[in-house]
Amino acid sequence: MLLHLNTTCIDERIHEFLADDRIKIIVKHIVTMRNYISELLGLIGKDVNIYGWIQNSRIVGSLIFLEVRDVSGVTQAVLFRKSNQELFDKLKKINRESVVRISGKVVESQSKYGIEVQISEVEILNESMAPLPLGIIDPVEADLETRLENRFLDLRKPSKLAIFKIQSTISNSIRNYFIENGFIEIHTPKIVAAATEGGTELFPVQYFERKAFLSQSPQLYKEIMMSAGFDKVFEIAPAFRAEEHNTTRHLNEFTSIDIEVSFVDDEGVMRILEDVIKVSADSVRDKNKKELDLLGKEPLNTNYNFKRITYSEYIHMAKGKGFDIKDGDDLSTPILKGVGSDLREFYFITRWPRDLKPFYVQPYDEKYSRGFDLQYGELEITSGAQRVHNPEVLIENLKKKGLNPESFSFYIKAFQYGMPPHAGWAIGLERLTMVLLDLNNIREATLFPRDRTRLTP
C-alpha cells in the first residue's frame, strides 16, 4: 500500500499517516514519500522529496547548483544564498557522492533537464569521503582494474547500470519464454562428487571428510531429470571452471542458462535456441531503449534464419581462407576469427566429429555427432546436442574417452530404467550480454567477475 501512495500533497499524507501510531514507525523507517527523479517532469509546481547521491555541485556567486542522481536519472537542485544562508554554507562544503534527501518544489528551468528542484530542505543521510577513488562523472574513464576494485562506485555510472538493467531483461525474457512454453525451472547441486566431462579443471572443495568439487555444469543432473519424466527443464545458475584462462571472454564463474528437453533431436533444441536468442534481443529492443541509447548501441538485429553450417562445411570455408586444417581438427581461435569475421551474425556449427565432443553427445554416424555450437562471429555462445540415451552406447563412449563408468554409476543408472531420447544446450548469460551489447570484455557484463587473479570484491 505504501508504494502506491503518490507523491503529491506530501504534507497532508504525512499528517494522515502520523495520526496512526503503528504507521508512524513505518513512515519514519521506510522511504514512503519518495519521488524518483525520472517522474519529476510530470510534477512541475509540486513539492517533492528526492533521495540520491550528489554527483556534482557548482557554486555561482550566491547560488548553488547540485546535480542529484538516483537509480532513475539525474536532475538539478538549486538554492539561493539569501533564502537560507546556513544551508547554503553547509551545501558548499558537501562532498561529491554524499547521500541526501532533498525537499523542494519542481519548477521549469533553463537547465538541460528542463526542470530543477528549488531546495527547501536538505538532509544529509551519509557523507562521502573525498577524493573519490574513482570519478563517477569525470570525463576520463578509469582502467578496468581500478573500476573493478571500486565496483560499487563504477556501477553508479548510469552507463554501467544500463548494462545490468539490460542483462536483467535478457534473463527475465528467457525465463518467461521457458515458463510460457511449459518448461519446469529446476535447481541442481553445485557441490558435486566428480567431473561432468573429464577435460575441464574443477575447483576442489572439502566436503566434510571427502573431497568434492564445484559444479562445472548441470549436465548430468538435467539429463537425470529427463529420466525422472520432467519432460522440459531449465536452470539459470552459476557454473565454475578452474581453467587458468586469461582472455576477454572467459570467467571462472559464470551464469549458465541450461535446458534439457525429452523426445526431441538436435534440430528441435536448435529451434528453441534460435527462438530464445530472438526473444531476448527483441525484449531488449522493446524495454531498454533508454539504456541502449545511453550506451550508444543499436539493438542487435536477429530477424533472419540462423544458418546451420556443418562442421565439415566450416572446415572447407577455413581451407578457402588459407588455413592449414583437416577434417577432424578442432576449430582453433585463429580459424574462428578468420572465418567468423565474415559472419557477423548468429549461426550454428553442426555435426561435430564425435572425437571433439563429450561422451554424452549422440552419434550421427561413425564419424560425426549430433553436437552443435551456436556462434556469433568468432564467439561461441552456446553448445548443445542431442544426447545419448542408450546406456550401452553411453558406457562405450565413457570408456572411449578414458573415463571410468563406475564413477558415473549414479548417472548411468538413470539410463537403465527408461531414459527418453533427449537434447539440450547451455548459454553463457554474460557472453550473450556481451554479444547483444557489443562489449569488448566479458567482465563488463559481470558485476563482480571471478577471473584468474580476482577473488575480491
Add this chain to the structure above:
RNA sequence: GCCCCGGUAGUGUAGUGGCCUAUCAUACGAGCCUGUCGAGCUCGUGACACGGGUUCAAAUCCCGUCCGGGGCGCCA
C-alpha cells in the same frame, strides 16, 4: 599451463640515461563570481610499485618480487 606487454599524484596521462627540485587534465583544499550546466578565474596540496644492481648520474638500463593487461590452449 605456454608466450608477449605494462606499473609515474585520488583518477587518467607526458616523460626511453643528465634539460626532472617530473608534464598536462581532472579530482582535492583556499579564495573570487547572482543561473551555472564538461561553469569560469587565481593560488595551493599531491606521484616515479617494492628490493637489489650497473653508472659520475636512473622514472628511464639490468635482475628479482609483487600487482595488472593481452594472446594461445580450453570452453559458455
